[in-house]
Amino acid sequence: MITKKVLNVEEALQGVSDNMTFMLGGFGLSGIPEKAIAQLVKLNVKGLTCISNNAGVDDFGLGLLLQQKQIKKMISSYVGENDEFERQMLSGELEVELIPQGTLAERCRAAQSGFPAFYTPAGYGTEVAEGKEVREFNGKMHILEYAFKADFGFIKAWKGDTAGNLIFKGTARNFNPNMCGAANITVAEVEELVPAGHLDPNQIHIPGIFVQRIFEGVNYEKRIEQLTVRQHQ
Amino acid sequence: MITKKVLNVEEALQGVSDNMTFMLGGFGLSGIPEKAIAQLVKLNVKGLTCISNNAGVDDFGLGLLLQQKQIKKMISSYVGENDEFERQMLSGELEVELIPQGTLAERCRAAQSGFPAFYTPAGYGTEVAEGKEVREFNGKMHILEYAFKADFGFIKAWKGDTAGNLIFKGTARNFNPNMCGAANITVAEVEELVPAGHLDPNQIHIPGIFVQRIFEGVNYEKRIEQLTVRQHQ
Amino acid sequence: MLDKNGIAKRIAKEVKDGYYVNLGIGIPTLVANFVREDIEVEFQSENGVLGMGPFPYEGEEDPDIINAGKQTITTLPGASFFDSAMSFSMIRGKHVDLTILGAMEVAENGDIANWKIPGKMVKGMGGAMDLVASAENIIVAMMHTNRAGASKLLKRCTLPLTGVNCVKKIVTNMAVLEVTKEGFKLLERAPGVSVEEIKDATEGHLIVEGEIPEMTI
């Protein structure tokens, strides 16, 4: 069994440097790689391009990198629950590329799966399609989108084993599985890291072959962005 | 909760008729839809096009349909552990389209996912590429392959629930998940059918939205094609 | 004239037994409250859940179980979780039967604009472009006019588009309309709203054939 376990977040992020492109899992604040983000803040690497569905809030998630002006460009489908983001975007300090959410997911999956490009109907006829190749299939128009290229992928899973196998929980799964193996180096952080053989091979969401480094994080905050509850009647 | 449960294989295969195109899960004899195949034999529908990685053996799997000359065309990556197959193929009675295994899987996934076509390097420069569009990406040649179209998909899973959710076991998984939702009607047969709510939502391999009909089969034969064992020392 | 709940109630009548439905934020979210209880419907949220239930009871919220609006939710028996790529396989592959979403503008050819106002902070399209490009059946929930009284049902959209030729039906505070090749076909009037008022509030080509019934909710 090939071991992917590293001791801590410091070791997990070795090789990270300025001007790199990262993929980061998560939807809103759910399933984000909290520990990797905290370490990126500490390392204070600059000029980053971040591929992530959202950009966090002012004091959590990718918002922490924005506070330190570490991000040069965001590639996301939905942003802006975040004053600092808005300020940097409107002032032109921050470059923002907005792309459809399904296209974002599939550009990750294409990178993971060795597909260079794919045709999708999403965005046809809109400004998203500007400058892109258009093609008709079965009477419907599609645009050509390309696989992402990234240096590091930062993944948050629920459980993992030392072979790098991952299991996600609930909707904290989101983009995380699709980003595994899509960057040159995939770093997974998990709430519980068990020895290889402790996870059911049948129930693994992402096989360890897609993961280069794995570590266990402690004290996950897992902040809720929109707390909605009903009252007992 | 939307119910997909049907009473039996007869109800599950309603609407099947001559000259249809089917997708059938399985690799070798592992994970094949035994009950659906038996019912197709009984219905004796003819002129079928079957998309399936393999074609069974003489007296099991798709070999049973071949015996009755029900199949007009096979679309597979590897065939011929089967004398009757060979006879029909060499005599020209049976049309055979051989395609790379990864292309077969992805043409199913493309149909499931609403992608009309994709570029793959598999088969470039070979007779598989003849007549197909060729395109270079990142210095590498690719060929354009299209999503399959099929009338029925016959799926074999391990466990399922009445909402159509599926869990597969071991390598009996193979093409089955990729074929779910790839045909107009997806029929799943399972070894154990439980009420909705009895499967962990986190551990479902294929959500019920990709399945139209589900039933529980009994007495699966699950024949082993190549029994290989080692001796206790 | 309908209020937001009225619009949601009317749209709920379009939800049929056995439908998988994706609800956008705003008025569409309210639709779930009005779906008939004697039919089976499952709600999909594009962040990766099928079979969404109501909000959790206080103290039972789970940060790992949210909807696309980032709200804490629960799941019903038969629910499943999946990754984003599979979620959009459901959408792009037309497995989701009905998409209900809001709009800033709809054009008489079915174009929709609902994600960007030039000069204002743009938050992004999220999953809306995938949804409108793929869904067979798209119903828009919106007010017929903007706050200044100008029509939002136009000959052509003036805002950047979210998708082209995709909207099938529109339910506003004033009317139910079908998008046809010839333009907006008036199907129903809101209680107390006249055909004349709807004409005045509709900039795009409005087709009125025969008697237009008042909607029942």
Add this chain to the structure above:
Amino acid sequence: MLDKNGIAKRIAKEVKDGYYVNLGIGIPTLVANFVREDIEVEFQSENGVLGMGPFPYEGEEDPDIINAGKQTITTLPGASFFDSAMSFSMIRGKHVDLTILGAMEVAENGDIANWKIPGKMVKGMGGAMDLVASAENIIVAMMHTNRAGASKLLKRCTLPLTGVNCVKKIVTNMAVLEVTKEGFKLLERAPGVSVEEIKDATEGHLIVEGEIPEMTI
């Protein structure tokens, strides 16, 4: 001159610590028996398993756990099962480090033919075309000549191709060769085999530079 086990033994030396390896049927399957025990290697089978172990003990076989050769197998701790699309994501996405497969013919430009003989029953390419089109590192295990004594290392393949410009290294019963832009570069001789004999058995362009060591196994 090596026998099949000898070829497999020599190839096993190419398997490095931390490699994910896909083994074709025939001689490649034997390679697993000779990999050093002090390194960590995982075997992938394209039907959907990573972390394959040895054959099961008699009576412990499971029809739901097989390899791509349809043989019953076991799995090792850390193994995983997955669907066919994901399996080829591993292959096409270059996550599998090394592919070892047999061949009927290899050309000096790295073309390989191993799936079809015109006029004979054709069983199909299985996963071979995906493997050779994608793998960064492909080693071919084969006999240097066919039964009639004719070379299988050719200027150009005569049989229908499986892939083009893809083979990196060849281990035969006579030699280890690297495929370079200029042709087959002789790296090692099998025990007791002379360079002259290898030359005679190689139709394609053979590059011999300096002293050619005898291989150690």
